[in-house]
Amino acid sequence: MDKVDNSKEVIKQQLEIINGRINDAISKSGRKAGSVKLEAVSKFHPLQSVLDAIECGQFLFGENRVQEAREKFSQVNELGKKCELHIIGSLQRNKVKHAVEIAECIESVDRIELIEEIEKQCAKINKKITVLFELHTGEESKSGFQSADELQKALDFCAAGNTPHLIPTGFMTMAPFTKDESLIRNSFATLRKISEQMKVHYPQFSFSELSMGMSCDYEIAIEEGSTIVRIGTAIFGERDYS
């Protein structure tokens, strides 16, 4: 696939369209205005695209590879631009140090070993970091905790006081890659249901975020309770993985 980095004009247009559709989906489902944040996923797109989006009023960004995120967002910071970065891709232990330096939130927490490393690295720099726990809810996606049981072991670990530098705020998932809307909806509904259960089990955490929905399925996700939609292609254009 050829790489198409959208121009600033196109990014502006797309952000307006998407924000409009987000608001429509919010009111259609009877939810509160402003209850869904748009996270612009800038992976594989250049620094300039990020800067363009910031100038169009975009604040929240997602990246899935730490090295790439670091290259871009350290420059964003040096230029004095204000934004918030979330790491959304599966995270290797040796990347955690740099991840916690640049990000406000790790959305892809999927194992206790990773939780321990995030705690360790945050303690070193005396930083508290927001985390979301990623849950596997679709047939095809492999990332995330594989069951509610596994997730609970991790939450028990945090609840036991092992992670003073982590602020658990919710859950993340990826819907299966399919055209079957019922499977997609099911995946989002599963995350919401588990989130409701975890709120009851762990009243000490304020689980308020559900990060779910991408370019092709964010309106369904909003209908199912999403509070963060992670959108890349629809804002920045196709990615060139080659």
Ligand SMILES: *Cc1c(COP(=O)(O)O)cnc(C)c1O
């Ligand atoms: C790339 C990515 C997205 C954005 O996907 P688009 O289809 O381009 O909107 C969202 N979430 C995660 C975890 C991703 O890796």
